[in-house]
Amino acid sequence: MGEKYQPRPASELKDRYDTVIIGSGGAGLTAAIQAHELGLSAVVLEKEEGLGGNTNRASSGMNAAETNVQLKHGVIDNVGSFYRETYQDGGRLNDKDLLGYFVHHSALAIDWLADHDIKLEDVTITGGMSVMRTHRPASLAPIGGFLVNELLRVVGQQGIPVFNQTKVTKLLKDDQGTVNGVEVQTTAGTKTIAANSVILATGGFGASKEYMKRYRPDLVDYKTTNQPGATGDGLKLGEDVGAQLVQMDLIQVHPTVQQDNPHVYLIGEVVRGEGAILVNAKGQRFVNELNTRKIVSNAITALPEHSAYLIFDQGIRDRAKAVDFYDKVGLVVSGNTIEELAQKLSMAPATLKKTVATWNQAVKDHDDQEFSRTTGMDRDIAKPGFFAIHIAPAIHYTMGGLHINTHTEVLDGNGNVIPGLFAAGEVAGGLHGNNRVGGNSIAETIIFGRQAGQQVTLYARSLK
Ligand code: ADP
Numbered sequence: 228m229g230e231k232y233q234p235r236p237a238s239e240l241k242d243r244y245d246t247v248i249i250g251s252g253g254a255g256l257t258a259a260i261q262a263h264e265l266g267l268s269a270v271v272l273e274k275e276e277g278l279g280g281n282t283n284r285a286s287s288g289m290n291a292a293e294t295n296v297q298l299k300h301g302v303i304d305n306v307g308s309f310y311r312e313t314y315q316d317g318g319r320l321n322d323k324d325l326l327g328y329f330v331h332h333s334a335l336a337i338d339w340l341a342d343h344d345i346k347l348e349d350v351t352i353t354g355g356m357s358v359m360r361t362h363r364p365a366s367l368a369p370i371g372g373f374l375v376n377e378l379l380r381v382v383g384q385q386g387i388p389v390f391n392q393t394k395v396t397k398l399l400k401d402d403q404g405t406v407n408g409v410e411v412q413t414t415a416g417t418k419t420i421a422a423n424s425v426i427l428a429t430g431g432f433g434a435s436k437e438y439m440k441r442y443r444p445d446l447v448d449y450k451t452t453n454q455p456g457a458t459g460d461g462l463k464l465g466e467d468v469g470a471q472l473v474q475m476d477l478i479q480v481h482p483t484v485q486q487d488n489p490h491v492y493l494i495g496e497v498v499r500g501e502g503a504i505l506v507n508a509k510g511q512r513f514v515n516e517l518n519t520r521k522i523v524s525n526a527i528t529a530l531p532e533h534s535a536y537l538i539f540d541q542g543i544r545d546r547a548k549a550v551d552f553y554d555k556v557g558l559v560v561s562g563n564t565i566e567e568l569a570q571k572l573s574m575a576p577a578t579l580k581k582t583v584a585t586w587n588q589a590v591k592d593h594d595d596q597e598f599s600r601t602t603g604m605d606r607d608i609a610k611p612g613f614f615a616i617h618i619a620p621a622i623h624y625t626m627g628g629l630h631i632n633t634h635t636e637v638l639d640g641n642g643n644v645i646p647g648l649f650a651a652g653e654v655a656g657g658l659h660g661n662n663r664v665g666g667n668s669i670a671e672t673i674i675f676g677r678q679a680g681q682q683v684t685l686y687a688r689s690l691k
Contacts, residue, residue, distance in 0.1 A: 232379035234278065234391040237413040240420070244270045246683045247409050247422040249395045249461065252280030253672030254652025254679070255428030256378040260343070261680025262426075263387050267687055269680075270420075271387065272411060274394035275456045278379060280430050281653065282672060284452065285371030286495030286549055287353050288363035289673065290666035291333035300350050302359045306330045309360065313667065316355035316519045317626075317660020320474065325658045328633040329667075329674055336673040337362055345377040351546075352602050353496045353665030355519040361500070361666035367548040369495060370669055395460070398425060398468050398648070406468060406647035423690060424647045424683040427637070428676065431625035431653035432459025433478070439622070442475045450486050451622040452493040461654035465629045468648065469639040473656040474627035479663050481623030482523040483537060485558045485616055492558060493623065494537060494549075494616055496520075496665040501546040502606045503539035504586050505618075508532045510569060510579035512586065515598040521662040524620040534619035536572060538583070542610040553616060560615040568613045583608050624663050628656035635679040649683055651675035 246262050248255045251273035262269045277283075291297075292309035309330045314321050337347060347362035347370075364373050382389060390413070397410035399419065408421040432438040433453035439446050451457075462472055483494040483505075499505070499516045505523070507513050507530050514526035527535050544550045553559050562568030565583050566576035587607040589595040595604070629650045630638045637648040652672045659667060 232278065232383045232389065234273070235388045237390065237393065237415040239388065240390055240393070240413060240418060243421040244268045245422065245687055246424045246426060247272065247420055248426045248428055249409070250280060250428035250430055250652070251278040251389055252282035252428060252430055252652060253374055253378065253669060254676040255426070256375070256382055257673050257676025258426050258428060258651055258679040259387050260378065260381055260385065261677045262683050263385055265680065265684040267684055269387055271382070271389040272393045272395055272409070273389065273391045274460070275454070276391050278389060278391060279375035281454050281457055282669070283371045283375050284454065284493065285374070285669050286369040286493065287497045287500070287665045288351060288361035288370045289337070289347060289669040290353070290356070290360050290664065291337045291362055291670060292330060292360050294334045294337045294362065296337060296348055296362055297350055297360060300359065302350060304358050304360055306333070308357060309333065312356055313664055314660070316662050316664050318662060320477070320660035322657035324633050325631070328678070329658060329671065332674045332678070333670055336670065336677060339677060340673065343381050345374070351497055352500045352517070354499070354517040354523065355664050357602065367546065369549045374669065395464065398464050400468055404469070404645065406645060423687050424649060426679045426683060427461040427465060427629065427648070427650040427654050428652050429461030429654045430457050431628065432462060433457045433622050433625050435459045443478050446478060446480070446622055449480065449620070449622045450484065450491050452481060452484055452491055453622070461650065462628060465637055465648070465650065469645055470637045470648070471630040471640045472627065473630045475656070477626040477661045478622060479520055479624040479626060480524045480620040482520055482527055482620050483618040484621035485553070485618055486621060487617060491621060492553065492556065494553060494618055495547070498537055498539060498543065498547045498550065500603045502543040502603055502608065503537045504608065505535045506538055506579065506582055507535055508574070510572070510574035510582055512582055512597060515595070515600040517600055517602045519662045520665065527620055534617060537616045537618055538579070538608065538613070540608045540610045540613050542606050543608070544614060550614070558616050562613045563611055565613050568615055572615055624668060625653065626656065626659045626661065626663055628654050630657065631655045634682045635675055636682065647686070649679045651679040
């Protein structure tokens with residue numbers, strides 16, 4: 228994986244850059260690389276000590292349609308179904324322009340990463356998708372940490388400066404309302420930085436009780452999978468210069484989050500994508516496990532115990548490498564047989580055995596008569612050992628955010644562009660409708676991060 232990227236000391240922060248990028252997640256790093264390659268001087272400012280934001284925590288992969296990687300795996304896809312399925316899964320509330328841009332630039336984004344020697348050569352599937360279009364590393368490593376490390380490698384090679392513990396507290400604008408810089412708090416005090424443009428890549432507000440109270444009071448007591456810095460700063464910064472916020476009440480609750488300990492762990496959708504089932508406390512299935520996150524979460528919440536168990540075997544575990552990590556931190560219950568596993572979970576062994584046998588028959592016939600599941604059925608649950616992870620829904624992703632157009636320009640309440648201000652990634656709203664499909668958030672960061680890098684360059688050229 229190479230040298231770990233070392234953020235620059237605050238003393239090296241200059242007074243001026245062509246473009247200032249706020250946030251070091253997938254969107255920010257991608258925008259920085261793209262802008263830098265097009266000739267701009269770019270800087271990335273990150274308020275936390277660690278780089279990579281919530282992107283670090285992404286597990287499943289990056290969705291894209293009509294890629295060469297898919298064809299190598301025999302998967303024949305088309306952007307039309309990627310569009311239709313994402314639209315359907317998003318409750319038809321997705322911004323159609325953003326969605327159109329997204330699906331048509333997804334394969335290019337995979338190629339762009341490969342051009343930077345960031346290869347996503349395996350494919351899997353996530354809930355709500357009809358084919359394998361979730362790209363991930365051949366090592367099957369969780370995508371987030373891999374991507375952040377690799378993007379930081381490129382950032383390092385290209386000499387793009389990244390400053391951590393540098394929080395943007397204000398956007399600056401001139402008399403005409405054009406954004407032309409930022410105010411920051413660094414370890415060495417506060418400072419003003421001038422720039423032609425600013426890209427907000429600050430992520431969502433999934434860790435903000437304040438925003439939750441304002442937009443979704445029903446979720447205030449839910450746990451969150453988000454890193455502590457996901458407090459919606461970009462929304463506030465944008466609002467202060469007139470940006471419009473859209474769909475702020477659309478918040479995704481992720482169905483499979485282990486939360487029995489103070490530290491909350493998201494159990495990646497890949498575990499179900501590779502074949503795991505969900506059972507209730509009695510050991511019975513109760514939902515199509517690969518329906519959308521919204522539907523699966525609601526089904527778990529409707530159970531009397533408000534939680535469920537993921538059940539899988541060694542064959543599935545071999546395809547979902549993250550399970551080794553979940554096991555290491557003590558989240559996995561194991562048994563040599565289904566009966567032994569059931570006993571450890573205080574379930575009637577005969578019930579769980581019957582559930583698994585019925586499921587295995589469904590896999591064999593490719594016909595799930597109970598819950599009409601049609602995906603994630605490539606392997607049954609028969610290879611010892613057998614495993615369970617106790618899960619329940621938690622706040623995961625904020626679909627709403629800054630109103631942007633397909634040029635990643637931030638819009639005000641009248642639909643006018645705020646000159647000099649761009650946004651990409653989770654901070655932007657509208658792409659996902661009321662349910663964000665697994666694998667679409669990483670795709671969004673790369674696709675719209677690249678677009679932001681291109682658009683700030685065009686904007687800089689227009690000023691000359
Ligand atoms: P995305 O997936 O959209 O790229 P991430 O959550 O991965 O979003 O990354 C967003 C990053 O932005 C996080 O690391 C977060 O700490 C950082 N961030 C948020 N607000 C600020 C701020 N005011 N100043 C600097 N960095 C910020």
